[in-house]
Amino acid sequence: MVTETPTLVAHSTTTSEPGLFSVAVQQFEIAADVLGLEDSMRRILSHCQRELTVNFPVEMDDGSVQIFTGHRVQHNTGPGPSKGGIRYHQNVSLSEVKALAMWMTWKCAVVELPFGGAKGGVTVNPKLLSQNELQNLTRRYTADISMMIGPNKDIPAPDVNTNPQIMAWLMDTYSMTVGYSVPGVVTGKPLALGGSPGRNEATGRGCVYAIQEAARVRNLNLSSSRTIVQGFGNAGSIAARLMDELGSKVVAVSDSRGGTYNPNGLDLAAVSLHKSRTGSVTGYSEGHDVSNEAILELPCDILIPAALEGQIGGYNAARIQASIIAEAANGPTSPEADAILFDKGVFVLPDIFANAGGVTVSYFEWVQAMQWFPWTLDQVNDRLRQVMSKSFHAVYGISEQHKVHMRTAALVRAIDRVADFTRLRGIYP
Ligand code: NAD
Secondary structure, eight states, X not given: OOOOOOOOSSOSOOTTSOSHHHHHHHHHHHHHHHHTOOHHHHHHHTSOSEEEEEEEEEEOTTSOEEEEEEEEEEEEOSSSSEEEEEEEETTOOHHHHHHHHHHHHHHHHHTTOSOEEEEEEEXXXXXXXXXXXXXXXXXXXXXXXXXXXXXXXXXXEEOTTOOHHHHHHHHHHHHHXXXXXXXXXXXXXXXXXXXXXXXXXXXXXXXXXXXXXXXXXXTXXXXXXXXXXXXXSHHHHHHHHHHHHTTOEEEEEXXXXXXXXXXXXXXXXXXXXXXXXXXXXXTOTTSEEEXXXXXXXXXXXXXXXXXXXXXXXXXXXXXXXXXXXXXXXXXOBOHHHHHHHHHHXXXXXXXXXXXXXXXXXXXXXXXHHHHTOOOOHHHHHHHHHHHHHHHHHHXXXXXXXXTOOHHHHXXXXXXXXXXXXXXXXXXXX
């Protein structure tokens, strides 16, 4: 049983912490207030359980040696092994990885997976590395965080700029150190290595299942709707394609260089072809180029931020025209923007729910790996739809009951669940 004790150290909740983690803690506090969470539980859940920073050498193709910095953070391991992707990006920081790890805890809890939350990242622009350097970096980073990961401890997956090949190198490196194949140590693997059918599409697909549920309660007909997607990568391009298949007109998409807009709808196959030829969706002949800031404010019904965090803030939230925002990306909206959007009547499907399809099918992949028993694509997609639909209605019910927006409602559901685990287990020793 967790009881109240006087604070002996300076570790109260950490809203003073700089960077993205302070946003995650702010969101946590809002939901903790709605729940009436006791102070001791706030203190526990507003901290990350384990934080590892590694500075490691990689031999480059020209024979020089570079030092890279990476992190692996476990926010909570109460409900089971922790789970969370690995990001390669030049802006990766410990604060960002901690925020993403905390959101993973809530995400797993919202959709009732038996996992805690974790995240990893390396501060690097992988586009500047050769395949050989990328492999060296991945293998050395894996070796350096190997004391934290394992199929029953902490299971990585892809995130921004990491992909099935990188997961294969991670699985191989870990397996070589223990002496046998361990497919359960990582998810998002190539199919031939025990990856799950449907995993590559799962984040975009789960996001679209969430949008379908939201459209029903908002009486929005998707077949006559317009969609905008910021970030045409794994999550965004698949969400765009599936929205298009549902009859929604995808009028704008973007990537790190900018976006392309056509109010009559984009031919997504042609945009993808243009991107594979030129490296970007910008310059597409049937669209007008738009900036990544402007794309968010164009007329549409559904806006899918699927790039990076920090895209919608107090400075631009009032100008957003969408009636539904589905956060395929993690952390695109600030708490200030949440309040503005709620007042405007915009229905936000928060990241910890809207992009939970990825971790849900990662969970399915892990179950298949642990049992050495593969499922079919139909089994995966059917179960994914059930998970997204059930969680949507649970979160929507909380938002109606407490008259709060969907982010706070999702956090209330998640924090309540993790707090329950924590109370039942008690504090060791
Ligand atoms: P990705 O690397 O495949 O794609 C990211 C896309 O965003 C790329 O097209 C890139 O060009 C674009 N981009 C980068 N900076 C941008 C900017 N400033 N403005 C607009 N576009 C920009 O990554 P992903 O796996 O699709 O992840 C995208 C988001 O989804 C991230 O926030 C990630 O955490 C989240 N997410 C991914 C998964 C998953 O399974 N892949 C699961 C849950 C959440």
